[in-house]
Amino acid sequence: xxxxxxxxxxxxxxxxxxxxxxxxxxxxxxxxxxxxxxxxxxxxxxxxxxxxxxxxxxxxxxxxxxxxxxxxxxxxxxxxxxxxxxxxxxxxxxxxxxxxxxxxxxxxxxxxxxxxxxxxxxxxxxxxxxxxxxxxxxxxxxxxxxxxxxxxxxxxxxxxxxxxxxxxxxxxxxxxxxxxxxxxxxxxxxxxxxxxxxxxxxxxxxxxxxxxxxxxxxxxxxxxxxxxxxxxxxxxxxxxxxxxxxxxxxxxxxxxxxxxxxxxxxxxxxxxxxxxxxxxxxxxxxxxxxxxxxxxxxxxxxxxxxxxxxxxxxxxxxxxxxxxxxxxxxxxxxxxxxxxxxxxxxxxxxxxxxxxxxxxxxxxxxxxxxxx
Amino acid sequence: xxxxxxxxxxxxxxxxxxxxxxxxxxxxxxxxxxxxxxxxxxxxxxxxxxxxxxxxxxxxxxxxxxxxxxxxxxxxxxxxxxxxxxxxxxxxxxxxxxxxxxxxxxxxxxxxxxxxxxxxxxxxxxxxxxxxxxxxxxxxxxxxxxxxxxxxxxxxxxxxxxxxxxxxxxxxxxxxxxxxxxxxxxxxxxxxxxxxxxxxxxxxxxxxxxxxxxxxxxxxxxxxxxxxxxxxxxxxxxxxxxxxxxxxxxxxxxxxxxxxxxxxxxxxxxxxxxxxxxxxxxxxxxxxxxxxxxxxxxxxxxxxxxxxxxxxxxxxxxxxxxxxxxxxxxxxxxxxxxxxxxxxxxxxxx
Numbered sequence: 149x150x151x152x153x154x155x156x157x158x159x160x161x162x163x164x165x166x167x168x169x170x171x172x173x174x175x176x177x178x179x180x181x182x183x184x185x186x187x188x189x190x191x192x193x194x195x196x197x198x199x200x201x202x203x204x205x206x207x208x209x210x211x212x213x214x215x216x217x218x219x220x221x222x223x224x225x226x227x228x229x230x231x232x233x234x235x236x237x238x239x240x241x242x243x244x245x246x247x248x249x250x251x252x253x254x255x256x257x258x259x260x261x262x263x264x265x266x267x268x269x270x271x272x273x274x275x276x277x278x279x280x281x282x283x284x285x286x287x288x289x290x291x292x293x294x295x296x297x298x299x300x301x302x303x304x305x306x307x308x309x310x311x312x313x314x315x316x317x318x319x320x321x322x323x324x325x326x327x328x329x330x331x332x333x334x335x336x337x338x339x340x341x342x343x344x345x346x347x348x349x350x351x352x353x354x355x356x357x358x359x360x361x362x363x364x365x366x367x368x369x370x371x372x373x374x375x376x377x378x379x380x381x382x383x384x385x386x387x388x389x390x391x392x393x394x395x396x397x398x399x400x401x402x403x404x405x406x407x408x409x410x411x412x413x414x415x416x417x418x419x420x421x422x423x424x425x426x427x428x429x430x431x432x433x434x435x436x437x438x439x440x441x442x443x444x445x446x447x448x449x450x451x452x453x454x455x456x457x458x459x460x461x462x463x464x465x466x467x468x469x470x471x472x473x474x475x476x477x478x479x480x481x482x483x484x485x486x487x488x489x490x491x492x493x494x495x496x497x498x499x500x501x502x503x504x505x506x507x508x509x510x511x512x513x514x515x516x517x518x519x520x
Numbered sequence: 521x522x523x524x525x526x527x528x529x530x531x532x533x534x535x536x537x538x539x540x541x542x543x544x545x546x547x548x549x550x551x552x553x554x555x556x557x558x559x560x561x562x563x564x565x566x567x568x569x570x571x572x573x574x575x576x577x578x579x580x581x582x583x584x585x586x587x588x589x590x591x592x593x594x595x596x597x598x599x600x601x602x603x604x605x606x607x608x609x610x611x612x613x614x615x616x617x618x619x620x621x622x623x624x625x626x627x628x629x630x631x632x633x634x635x636x637x638x639x640x641x642x643x644x645x646x647x648x649x650x651x652x653x654x655x656x657x658x659x660x661x662x663x664x665x666x667x668x669x670x671x672x673x674x675x676x677x678x679x680x681x682x683x684x685x686x687x688x689x690x691x692x693x694x695x696x697x698x699x700x701x702x703x704x705x706x707x708x709x710x711x712x713x714x715x716x717x718x719x720x721x722x723x724x725x726x727x728x729x730x731x732x733x734x735x736x737x738x739x740x741x742x743x744x745x746x747x748x749x750x751x752x753x754x755x756x757x758x759x760x761x762x763x764x765x766x767x768x769x770x771x772x773x774x775x776x777x778x779x780x781x782x783x784x785x786x787x788x789x790x791x792x793x794x795x796x797x798x799x800x801x802x803x804x805x806x807x808x809x810x811x812x813x814x815x816x817x818x819x820x821x822x823x824x825x826x827x828x829x830x831x832x833x834x835x836x837x838x839x840x841x842x843x844x845x846x847x848x849x850x851x852x853x854x855x856x857x858x859x860x861x862x863x864x865x866x867x868x869x870x
Contacts, residue, residue, distance in 0.1 A: 178613040179558050182620065228790050228798065234557035234613070235735050242728030243783035246776030253773050354565070354628075358621035365614045396629075405632045411625020418618060419600075422608055430607045 151397060153288050154271055158389040158410060160294035161347045162359050164301050166367075166385030168340050169360035170377050173368060174316040178361045179234065180337075181344060183222065183241035184215040185353035188345050190248035191215065197255070208345055215341025216334060218244060271351055271406040290350050297346050304339055305378065308332065313374055355407040362414030363388060366421050369428065388413045442485075447515050448475065449485050450494065453502055454512035468500050530767050536656040536664060537759030537778060540717050543668040544726075545733030545755025546675075546748045547713050550706055552734040553686050553744075556612075561727035562620040563714045566597035568627025576634055583663060583719070590715035597623055598707055656720050667716045671709055675748070678705060683744055725775045729755065732782035739793035758782035815864055818843055821851050822861045 172178050191214025195207045218240060225236035278285040279292055305312065314322045315329045315336075322329040340360075348356045367380035392410030400409075423430045452475060456465035464470050472482035486502070489495035494508040504512060544560075551559055570593025571586050578585050597619050604615050675682065684692045685702040693699050710730075718726055737750035762778030791798050817834045821844055835851060838844045843857035853861065 173611070173614045176611050176613050178611075178617040179561075182558075182561065182617060225790075231735055231738070232552075232555055232557070234555060235552050235731050238557045238561065238727045238731035239735055239783060239786055242725055242732075242779045246725065246728070246779040246783075249773060249776045250780070253771055354621050354624045357617050358625055361614050361617040362622065365610050365618055368610065369608055400633075403633065404629045408625040408628030408632065411622045412629055415618060415622030415626070418604075418622075422604060428608065430603075433607060 153291065154406065155390070155393050157288060157291050157294060157350055158271055158393055158406065159386055160291065160298050161350050162363070162385040162389040162410070163382055164294060164298040164343050165347055165356060165359035166363035166381040167298075167301050167305060167378055168336070168343055169362075169364035170367065170374075170381050171312060171316055171336055172340065173361060173364040174374075176233075178365075179237050180219060180222065181340065181357050181360050183218050183237045184337075184341055185344050185348055185356050186241045187218040187244040187248070188212075188215050188341065188348070188353075190244045190251075191217075191345075193248045193251050193256075197251070208342070211345040212338060212342045214244070215344060216337050219334070219337045219341075293346055294350065297343055301339060301343060304335075308335070312336065316374075351407040351410075355411050358411035358414045359385060359389075362411075362418055366414075366418045369418075369421050369425050384417060388417055391417075442488075445477075445481065446485050446488055447519075449482075449489065450504070450508065450512050450515060451519075453495070453504055454509070454516075457503055463501060466501050466503070468497060468502055471502065530763070532658065532661065533656050533767075533774070534760065534763045536661045536720060537763045537774065538756040539661065539664045539668055539759075540720060541729060541733065541755030541757070541759035541778065541782070542752040543664065543671055543755070544713055544717060544729040545737075545758075546752035547671060547709055548730040548732075548734035548755075549737060549744070549748050549751045550682065550686060551710060551730060552738070554706070557731045557734075558613075558616055558727060559710060560714055560730035562601075562616045563594045563597060563711060564718050564726040565620045565627075566623035567591075567593050567715055567718060568624055569593050569630055570596075572627055572630040572634065576630070583659060586719075587663075587715045590718070591711055593623065594711040594715060595707075598711070660720065663716055664720075667712050670712070674705060674709065678702065682706065686744075721775045721778065725779050728779040728782055729758070732779070732786050733758065736782075736786045736789040739789040739796050742795075754782070754785050758785060814838065815860070818853070818857055818861055819864065821857075822853055 169181075172181055188211035191211035192207050194214070195204070195210025196202065198210075199206045201207075221240045221244075222233070222236045225231050225239060226233055231239075277289045279287060279289050311322070311327055311332045314325070314327060315332045319329050322332075344353070344356050344360070347359065351359070363381045363385035364377070366384045367377045371377045371380050389410050392413035393406055395413065396404050396406040396409035421429070426432060449471075452471070453466050456462045459465075465474055468486075471477075472479055475482070477485075486495065489502075489508070490497075492507075493505055494511055495502050496505050496508075497503075548557075548560070551557055567590035570589035570591070572589075573593070574585050574589025577589075601615050601619055604610055604618075605612070681692075681697065681702050682705075684695075685697075685699055689699055692702075713730070714726060717729065721729055733751040733754035734747070736754050737747045740750055741747050758778050758781040761781040762774055765781075766772040766774040766777045789797070792800070794800055814834045814837065817838060821835075821838075835844070838857070839846060839851075842854055843860065844851050844853050846852075
């Protein structure tokens, strides 16, 4: 039962993150989530200084706001001259994070608000707090929060799908069509920030990065249309958390951190898809390249023979024993291509010279037209 | 005696953080120019599984062993990043995020394994993750100093290569040099600095030390050589300020204060740098605006040769600067004003 509760929390965290992550990856802002997941700590600290209550919802609000402020500050830095996006992120988030750490050590040494627990988070702890209705526990609070966040994210994407799409792919066009991309942008960042804040309560900030970016990037390896990418990202996020969860409590008997295992699984899934994807996977790419190479070599051979066959005094160019010197090929490569040509009935051997058949000439002409 | 001891420790920390700031700063210039500013952040996270694994294999917490593990993990991370970049259309930022988070997650998995196995013996590893500048030792300083020397020697020897490679990789390759070699050298140096410094400043604050001094230096100079020097100096100053502040104010953690000093240097540079600073730009823009409105009046006089005194306030200034003179109620151009107007109207340089 406890396992099931933890798994459901993991799944809903995963789903909420993986949907929004697609837009982060598409907009080349993946590292922004690294920044947000660190700086929300400052939001929490500042909000805590105001309300002095660790369970207040103001903390979540403050953290979300700080996430948006982080994005804003980063953009201010980018607009300054000679600062690219990565440097801006790299200057802003350590600064805000450091301020948070200093405030914590100076003022809240005794309060349970330590850096480790925020950064690393534990799925195992996320189910301690239970929702009670008439004295009956009906599941962890975290689960309901994450469900709510997931539904909000799904509705946000559904309602603003067109706007999000155009802002992600062509910001300038969106602006010229009057979509007010800046508003969509900050709305998206607010949702991402909110998701990050609630999620890292459950799984820690580093896993939030993995859950946001991992499934989205994996889905982008497989799909070409935004709707499909979103769907694939959700499914991959789901699969990753289920697999990671069962590896952690199965072979390792729950002795390892579940969130860490899910992060690891995210990379494993990504690499597997990268290698084996039927569209653009590494293996398919290599096979395709190899085939293209062979095809091209065959075309070269046909063109070579076709060019020299009718020329007087160039018989040595098409001599079976000489061609591979002319083309600077190895014997093996030549033999293979010759065999291919004979099988396809494109070459015929006469007096130890290679000639084109009628079909060969057709092939020669079509290739020549193609290449010129 | 107590005083002497605490002074000795303070100087030790001071030397350590300054050296670290200097070496991270000057190397950071190159990572920023290659648009890989966050590589330090990614690599320092990615080093965690290596650190834990080498601890599991060698059962030792000595600096060398842990650095060795961290370096191996960092190289695996670099290799994976390049593999992904080569065979997919996934952009750099997403690759960094995936590698950073999943390697760190894997490190957490390994850490939780040995937490259960070895009990107390892993306690020291936590410091390796979050860093403890105050606990810097003589051997740490020697390691940092050695890495600074290595970086300086390599930069001196390969200066021209690195410079050309960074600014125009295609041209560098067309001259017959192998860019893979320089890329490797730069990666190796970055890994070296990251793994040497995470023990002192921690994973999270590492990226700031690598980036902030470089960004600040970029604002002051266009020359790579000065940039590198400036970044080194800025890094060292951040270390100095951070250490002194945290030594004098109790409970103030060193690492974050160093980061804040570095960030302040960035902000000051962005505001006050002479050529590209925000304030300098505003002033130049203001002067330019004034000039344009002045010349507008000048052209107006040229075309109409008659204006009432109150119409333009710039006119008195023009008279004072001898661009125009007053005759009765009318204004006319002097020779100086005339030549300026002809230049303006024909598009010549002023």
